[in-house]
Amino acid sequence: METSSSRSVTGSFPVKRGLAEMLKGGVIMDVVTPEQAKIAEDAGACAVMALERVPADIRRDGGVARMSDPEMIQGIQAAVTIPVMAKARIGHFVEAQILQALGVDFIDESEVLTPADEAHHIDKFKFTTPFVCGATNLGEALRRISEGAAMIRSKGEAGTGNVVEAVRHLRSIFGDIKKIGTADSAELFEWAKRLQAPLSLVQEIAETGQLPVPLFCAGGLATPADAAFAMQLGAHSVFVGSGIFKSDNPALRAKAIVEATTHFMDADVLARVSTAIGAPMTGIGMDEINQRYAERGW
């Protein structure tokens, strides 16, 4: 049969961004064992994040948080058929090289781990594997995109079970996108300066009214209502970290959060799936924590 002779291209930006597009409308769940990964897949997670400790435990234990043991990541890859993500420390491009060699589907350059470089993030264009990075505001999001991130997630405050910071970050990002939409062409130069972001990306936002890559919500989501809240605010998907496996009944809660993310506009469904799923993680207030992970990253 006749086929085209052009060569296949792997690792291009459209291919990376394509996977981010496929994860929209879904829930990405933090898991620390193959058993948890199976529970997540059973519940309908669209991907899992393989890590050694969930953020709530990293927060409790202190010390240096690093990339996970490859053996643990491979165990999770073997346990599920859905995409497997894993975290590298900010700036630690060798951890990222290892994660790419392991064949993870997405690398999270994450502030939840202890930063490895105080000035530089990873040059993500050098990798075949797509990257997701956290952001607290539009400038941070655009800097990460200019470094090659194929997906942005609002940072929120991981491991707290408190949605307030994620909401602050989403509102800040969407608020500035709206304002840029009404700016004239001369004002865009000032926006680029103020955001410390490339002018070309600011101009693109002015034209399209959205980020050039999908924007997911992370950091503190603990209930089906939290997930639907993030979606109604405009997030394309949600990451749920400690919120599932630090709750009373992870399997039930995971399934409920998946349904809430799909049917985020349907209050009857939200009421049904929020019923009788056991207690959520306890959570902590922002004035009770001594380390804000969201402040990591530059």
Added chain:
Amino acid sequence: MEPKLHIGVLALQGAFAAHAQALRDCGAEVRLVRTQEDLNGIQGLVIPGGESTTMSNLLVASGLSEVLKERFQHGFPVFGTCAGMIMLAETILDGRADQISLGALELDVRRNGYGRQNDSFEQDIVVHSFETPFHALFIRAPVIEAVGSDVEVLASWGDRPVLVRSGNALACSFHPELVSDLRIHRIFLSLVENFSVTNPR
């Protein structure tokens, strides 16, 4: 002016927004489908890429799976891309034991048959009825390993079919919604148009 075609895009999870945009660019009226009620008044359905296991769960939970199987048996037009094609295939290889099929196409499809994300690729492919190649994105794509006797292969890459049709069901292993080329969506809309002539709403 001809009345607009009303197309549903299954929006349980995945790349539904990109499909909705492509269909609007073709001039169709689009509705996102999450419940059985959302099917009322639509003339064809697109099942997007995403995670087939997630969609399978949500199809069962919403009661949509039985309704859709019934519709597809009666020739209701459907277009599945990537995970959407997996949902339509009669035989799913490397799936989960509890994964459902909507059984609209006599295909054997292997999930992630082209590999993990690092193996995802862009490739120009030849579609038999097109004058120029189509630029295709394959993302953790499923492989069509076998096709039934009534399945027409519209495009292949290497030795594998990548775009197939049987009756009013169209499917591909790649992502036409991620490029600006609307030719494959137009093939689907012509199936919908022909079906609607004989089966008015």
